[in-house]
Amino acid sequence: MSIPPDASIVETTALRRQRLHWLGGLAAAARGKQRLAAICICLSGALLIGQAAAIAWLIQAVLVDHRPLAEATPVLLGLLAVLGIRTLLGSVTQAAAGDVADAARLALRERVYQRLLGRGPLWLRQQRTGELGELMLAHADAIENYYAGYQPVRIEVVVVPLLIAIAVAWTDWVIALILLFTAPLVPFFMMLVGWGAEAAGRAQLGELARMSGHFADRIKGLGLLRLYGRGEAELDGVATAAEGVRERTLKVLRIAFLSSTVLEFFASVSVAMVALYLGLSYLGLMSLHAQVPTLGVGMFCLLLAPEFYAPLRRLAAHYHDRANALAAAAEVERLLGELPAAAVVDDAPPATARAPELLEQHAPPVVVRDVSLRPLGAHHDVVQRLSFQIEPGQRVALVGPSGSGKSTLLEALAGWLPPREGSIVLRPGLDVGYAGQRPYLFHGTIADNLRLAAPGATDAHLRAVAEAAQVMRFAAALPLGLDTVIGERGFGLSGGEARRIGLARLLLRDPHLLLLDEPTAFLDPETEADLLRTLAAFARGRSVVIATHSETAMRWADTRLTLTAGGARLASEVSP
Structure with a gap:
């Protein structure tokens, strides 16, 4: 099939008109x-x-x-x-x-x-x-x-x-x-x-x-x-x-x-x-x-x-x-990838579907049906045909070796990664909060980074969530406490300290569903136990999904969801 000699010119003119419009x-x-x-x-x-x-x-x-x-x-x-x-x-x-x-x-x-x-x-x-x-x-x-x-x-x-x-x-x-x-x-x-x-x-x-x-x-x-x-x-x-x-x-x-x-x-x-x-x-x-x-x-x-x-x-x-x-x-x-259209409040496509049967008031917060997930840039699925649901107040531990898709599943539940197959259905009005392994911290005080979640939070409320997330365990030793200035991306803090600030920021926001990715990593057993105890108090009545390698965190959860490196679900069991 021959291409007209002016085909590229027509295409260029059409693109130019589209951009001018x-x-x-x-x-x-x-x-x-x-x-x-x-x-x-x-x-x-x-x-x-x-x-x-x-x-x-x-x-x-x-x-x-x-x-x-x-x-x-x-x-x-x-x-x-x-x-x-x-x-x-x-x-x-x-x-x-x-x-x-x-x-x-x-x-x-x-x-x-x-x-x-x-x-x-x-x-x-x-x-x-x-x-x-x-x-x-x-x-x-x-x-x-x-x-x-x-x-x-x-x-x-x-x-x-x-x-x-x-x-x-x-x-x-x-x-x-x-x-x-x-x-x-x-x-x-x-x-x-x-x-x-x-x-x-x-x-x-x-x-x-x-x-x-x-x-x-x-x-x-x-x-x-x-x-x-x-x-x-x-x-x-x-x-x-x-x-x-x-x-x-x-x-x-x-x-x-x-x-x-x-x-x-x-x-x-x-x-x-x-x-x-x-x-x-x-x-x-x-x-x-x-x-x-x-x-x-x-x-x-x-x-x-x-x-x-x-x-x-x-x-x-x-x-x-x-x-x-x-x-x-x-x-x-x-x-x-495109010329952005006029900004609207709900411009971003919904990451989760809304099934008619889940619109009633007492429906489970999250229902996952035959979901297959593939990280951006990957060539194969890390989670395949996974189905489960999360009940109100339930604490679910995602367990499995590195590469089995725990972080990917949390990102999908947060609405960042659309499923390649299946559906993730959230109850209408459900507020979801995510605390990842690498929370972004800005140059400023620790208090400033916490107040990103709630700018009008009082000092007492700020200190309470800092205590719950074990931020005060290291902030109390700093010269200015929560008013201590940290560098961009948390420069000057350890990885565990940055994660605790990210967790405190999430608790300050107080969502209905908490998605936590390795929140107790790099913590000593005493700090981990205190963190899980205060987290249980703050999350009372709320659902929690925690990806972890810690046996203590697994026992803290009431449900364990185990993934394999191939992406298939091995078991969903209630921990003793």
Whole structure:
């Protein structure tokens, strides 16, 4: 089957239209401001014709007709009024366009953030945070310039040159023809340059995102790099990435400068043709009219000739903003897999089904039916055809060797990993809480990290959950207790201490179903016993699923669910 020679062009055009439509939807909340900017810029262009007419009349009246200055005073005052109004309209246009750009930038960040939340933590673990961060920074700036620069000029280039052409044709049809026949050169060349500018802009944004990801990854692993003496080598890698960004940026600037030079050349030649025609007419070397145009008519047309091309030249200057915005949209689509739609509260697809028979009030909190699970990036299932249910207040211990799917099952129960087969049904309104093996801790105090779960929690409540999770066992020895500052990702704490903070944060949230992944790992027997005892008190009336290798934790649970490395369930038994 043969492929049409223009198939790739059609596909590219369709994608470009889709991205332009998506870009247009970002400013949906600021449609009123967009209309205001459009009206103001069109009114300013219409007043430009009156401004040129006033100047031409003054020149004709004073220099040619030798009228007294008193007769020119009303026209001069009107000219000053037009200049003042145009200045005011320009300020309003810039302010309205700025508001539209702010709304579009905010909408982009909301949509990207909503999509990242919908993807879930498992997907985020596989991404480079530096590249995702650029979606909120450089890509948002590119879209801001698109709305603040390109969009207002795009409206101006449609209305203002048309008004000027009509006004010029009313006074001299020859000059109007010169303007109309030379005008298409500018957008034609702009279209040719735009394709190259979009490709160069996308490459530059992609290189910037890669450098950001490279740099962020190296910062995270700085301690390990220094430990293995790889600091100098990684500095060379950062320098190479920065050099790539420099080269891509210079390519974008080269296209911008070249296109601006050529467009200025075309516009200058077109204005020179108007001036040449008027000069030859006044010298008597060219006669296309019954009589030679007056000096006032010539000045009117000559003043409007540069203004006819001015919107086109401004559009050319801001056309790179359009190319950069399209490049940013393409990068968003590449990193997220799609262009995110408008953010809504329930945008993320539900990870669990709602069976009609489980909608009654006293239904089990969780029912798992013939579930097969496969971790992201894996090639085979780690859990196969698993079925069980969790009753209110039940404590279930997930038991099995490493790789048998305990953590994967917890992630599926939390709603992060959709089952490949079967279903996981949660009772409506069930609040699920998850405490993993590697809780993310931010730079700040221990109390700040706990209050992420409940910002309004009192100090007494905070200390109570810290006591229950055995956080106070090590925090009490710190100089400032819970107000001690820890580093990003829990720097300065052991793995067991970080897990206890994550558990305390979960208890502060107080969910109906607690999913705990190895909460007692790295703990001495005394601390483990105290943790399980206080956890039993806090979880009274709530269901708990705990993945563990600890015999003490297994005895603490009332039900044991054993998994094999192959993924099949061996037994579900009640512990003695």
